Amino acid sequence: MRRVTTVTNTRELAHPAREEIRLEGILHALSDPMRMRVVRALATTEDELSCSHFVLPVTKSTTTHHFRVLRESGVIQQVYRGTAKMNGLRRADLDALFPGLLDSILEAASREAGRLGDEA
Amino acid sequence: MRRVTTVTNTRELAHPAREEIRLEGILHALSDPMRMRVVRALATTEDELSCSHFVLPVTKSTTTHHFRVLRESGVIQQVYRGTAKMNGLRRADLDALFPGLLDSILEAASREAGRLGDEA
DNA sequence: CGCTTCGTACGATAGCTCTCGTAGTACGGG
DNA sequence: CCCGTACTACGAGAGCTATCGTACGAAGCG
Numbered sequence: 001m002r003r004v005t006t007v008t009n010t011r012e013l014a015h016p017a018r019e020e021i022r023l024e025g026i027l028h029a030l031s032d033p034m035r036m037r038v039v040r041a042l043a044t045t046e047d048e049l050s051c052s053h054f055v056l057p058v059t060k061s062t063t064t065h066h067f068r069v070l071r072e073s074g075v076i077q078q079v080y081r082g083t084a085k086m087n088g089l090r091r092a093d094l095d096a097l098f099p100g101l102l103d104s105i106l107e108a109a110s111r112e113a114g115r116l117g118d119e120a
Numbered sequence: 121m122r123r124v125t126t127v128t129n130t131r132e133l134a135h136p137a138r139e140e141i142r143l144e145g146i147l148h149a150l151s152d153p154m155r156m157r158v159v160r161a162l163a164t165t166e167d168e169l170s171c172s173h174f175v176l177p178v179t180k181s182t183t184t185h186h187f188r189v190l191r192e193s194g195v196i197q198q199v200y201r202g203t204a205k206m207n208g209l210r211r212a213d214l215d216a217l218f219p220g221l222l223d224s225i226l227e228a229a230s231r232e233a234g235r236l237g238d239e240a
Numbered sequence: 241c242g243c244t245t246c247g248t249a250c251g252a253t254a255g256c257t258c259t260c261g262t263a264g265t266a267c268g269g270g
Numbered sequence: 271c272c273c274g275t276a277c278t279a280c281g282a283g284a285g286c287t288a289t290c291g292t293a294c295g296a297a298g299c300g
Contacts, residue, residue, distance in 0.1 A: 242299105242300090243300090244298090244299085244300105245296100245297090245299100246295105246296085246297085246298105247295090247297105248293100248294075248295075248296100249294075249295095250291105250292090250293085251290105251291090251292095252290085253289085254287100254288090254289085254290105255286105255287085255288085255289100256285105256287075256288095257284100257285085257287095259282100259283085259284085259285100260282085260283085260284105261282090262279105262280090262281090263279085263280085263281105264277105264279075265277085265278070265279090266275100266276085266278095267274105267275085268273105268274095269272100270271100270272090270273085270274105
């Protein structure tokens with residue numbers, strides 16, 4: 001029952017620092033179809049998207065799990081905004097660490113989607 | 121006891137066709153340190169390298185396992201040459217499917233290795 | 241103060257995966 | 271024909287992972 005005086009958010013989320021991000025972790029995170037889907041959606045916009053914005057064919061707890069994997073691997077950043085949890089790609093960090101990598105992977109994903117008829 | 125009349129190799133290895141290669145599978149294959157190590161070594165040369173050329177800190181059966189994962193995901197091609205099994209990157213196929221992807225990942229791996237002091 | 245919406249925590253389960261050891265097959269050389 | 275080298279197959283174990291369901295907490299709305 002601790003009272004909070006600030007208007008802003010209390011719930012904090014642990015993110016790896018830029019230097020802690022590992023290529024291995026990124027590749028692993030993106031090797032799951034659900035997570036790749038999320039990242040591709042995030043890449044299409046500058047805005048942050050809420051978790052509930054995504055409609056994945058899995059339950060909500062599983063979705064939470066995937067977002068956590070993405071956050072802990074350093075691919076996305078998450079912040080609470082009211083009841084919603086907003087998600088954004090860590091573009092600056094990823095580009096600084098591995099220039100061109102994210103774009104190559106996104107391009108590859110897009111290519112494959114097109115090739116397999118998923119479109120987009 | 122089947123006798124073979126041909127002089128060339130009998131043992132065939134199953135490889136995915138180019139169109140069967142999946143990005144997901146590639147990323148997963150490369151998200152393992154041992155396998156990334158192998159791929160990085162293969163990328164440094166045009167030649168094919170035998171499995172025994174690699175000295176990984178795991179047993180031989182584990183090594184066999186990793187090579188199989190790489191082959192089945194379409195990252196490498198393998199062929200028997202006498203008692204040896206030669207390995208080569210499937211550069212042409214990968215570049216055709218996902219232009220720039222392999223190089224970006226290799227570059228990222230190299231960057232991280234440098235950053236972490238592994239050198240090379 | 242309830243109610244709703246959004247997301248989390250926890251426990252469970254099935255399946256995969258990395259690892260090993262042992263036993264075995266294929267090839268080439270003497 | 272036997273032996274050594276190179277790699278495989280199989281079985282097993284420990285650990286991770288994707289998934290679910292249920293129960294819960296946090297924020298906002300009326």
